Amino acid sequence: MLNTPLNAGVRSSSTTSLQTVAAAFGAMLLGAFILFGVGFAQPQAIHDAAHDGRHSFAFPCH
Amino acid sequence: MTLFRRLFLAAVVAGVLSGTAASVVQQVTTVPLILEAERYETVPAPVAAPAANAEHAHNQAGHAHSAPAPAEAVTTAEAFQRVGLTVVANLLVGVAYGLLLAGTMLLVGAPVDARRGLVWGIGGFIAFALAPAVGLPPELPGMGGAALEARQAWWIAAALCAAGGLLALGFAKNRFVIAAGVVLAALPHVIGAPHPESPEGVVPPEMAARFAVLSIGVAALFWAALGSACGALMQRVMPARR
Numbered sequence: 001m002l003n004t005p006l007n008a009g010v011r012s013s014s015t016t017s018l019q020t021v022a023a024a025f026g027a028m029l030l031g032a033f034i035l036f037g038v039g040f041a042q043p044q045a046i047h048d049a050a051h052d053g054r055h056s057f058a059f060p061c062h
Numbered sequence: 063m064t065l066f067r068r069l070f071l072a073a074v075v076a077g078v079l080s081g082t083a084a085s086v087v088q089q090v091t092t093v094p095l096i097l098e099a100e101r102y103e104t105v106p107a108p109v110a111a112p113a114a115n116a117e118h119a120h121n122q123a124g125h126a127h128s129a130p131a132p133a134e135a136v137t138t139a140e141a142f143q144r145v146g147l148t149v150v151a152n153l154l155v156g157v158a159y160g161l162l163l164a165g166t167m168l169l170v171g172a173p174v175d176a177r178r179g180l181v182w183g184i185g186g187f188i189a190f191a192l193a194p195a196v197g198l199p200p201e202l203p204g205m206g207g208a209a210l211e212a213r214q215a216w217w218i219a220a221a222l223c224a225a226g227g228l229l230a231l232g233f234a235k236n237r238f239v240i241a242a243g244v245v246l247a248a249l250p251h252v253i254g255a256p257h258p259e260s261p262e263g264v265v266p267p268e269m270a271a272r273f274a275v276l277s278i279g280v281a282a283l284f285w286a287a288l289g290s291a292c293g294a295l296m297q298r299v300m301p302a303r304r
Contacts, residue, residue, distance in 0.1 A: 019064075019065050020065060020168060020169075020171075021169065022066070023064075023065040023066040023069050023165075023168060024069070024165040024166070024168040024169040025165065025169075026066055026165075027066070027069050027070060027073060027161045027162075027164055027165035027168070028161065028162050028165035028166065028169075030070075030161050031073070031157075031158045031159065031160070031161030031162035031163075031165060032158070032162065033158075034154055034157060034158035034161070035155065035158035035159065035162070037154070038151050038154045038155050038158065039155065039158075040214050040218075042210075049147040049150070049151060050147070050148075050151040050154075051148075052088075052092075052093055052096055052144065052147075052148040052151070053088075053148050053151030053152050053155060054151070055092065055096050055200070055201065055202065055203065055277075056084075056088045056092040056093065056096070056148075056152075056200075056277055056280060057152075057155055057191075057277070057281065057284075058191065058194065058195055058198075058199075058200035058201070058277050058278070058281065059214075059217065060198060060201065060207065060210055060213035060214050060217055061201060061203075061210075062203070062210060
């Protein structure tokens with residue numbers, strides 16, 4: 001408890017600050033990976049499937 | 063449930079909601095313009111159309127705005143597939159941005175709710191829609207541009223630098239960190255976005271302008287929805303603080 005000042009609340013017993021940072025970075029990494037796949041990856045099939053979405057969201061497309 | 067699973071669930075729900083909203087609005091705003099622009103894309107080069115070339119002699123080479131190709135016949139199945147794939151792409155974009163937003167919310171650790179989430183959403187809109195669009199306006203098919211890799215790299219740099227700058231403005235205590243954030247956000251724009259030597263698009267500029275504004279408008283709507291939803295859902299995920 002004393003070693004986890006970030007989580008000095010009710011959930012401190014189950015959540016440490018390390019877990020918080022790991023979860024946050026995990027989510028951001030996964031988000032970046034998906035975003036790269038939908039918005040930027042170049043294989044023709046991915047490009048064609050995501051084409052209208054890419055243009056609408058203003059990703060550079062072709 | 064572990065923290066990551068709760069975070070993931072919040073991001074996915076917020077992403078699916080905002081991606082669905084964006085899909086509906088896109089089908090009546092940006093998508094019709096994309097389909098129309100594709101007809102200009104298939105027009106043969108003006109060299110092969112001497113009459114059009116003479117008529118547009120005052121225009122720059124390569125501009126033959128007047129005659130789009132007739133719309134290609136599309137079967138219902140093809141149309142459905144295209145809409146379906148676009149919706150899937152939008153949902154994935156929603157989930158991806160949701161994960162990035164929720165992760166950042168958790169990392170920053172400031173309390174959130176639907177209203178504060180809306181402010182986060184406005185920040186996301188500025189970073190991932192407005193800042194890149196200032197240098198690289200939303201493009202229609204058939205618009206000319208610099209090399210794709212260069213544009214993609216600049217787009218990502220502009221978005222990340224703007225996001226970093228906004229986070230510094232919003233949460234940093236040290237004024238030097240805030241100043242560094244402002245400089246960081248400005249940097250890609252000082253360097254400048256990659257543009258072709260001469261514009262070579264075949265899409266009428268009026269149509270391109272309409273598309274740019276609609277695309278930015280849909281993005282604003284999407285980010286407002288994503289931010290509010292993410293804030294409301296993350297309220298329960300954030301570790302409690304006293």
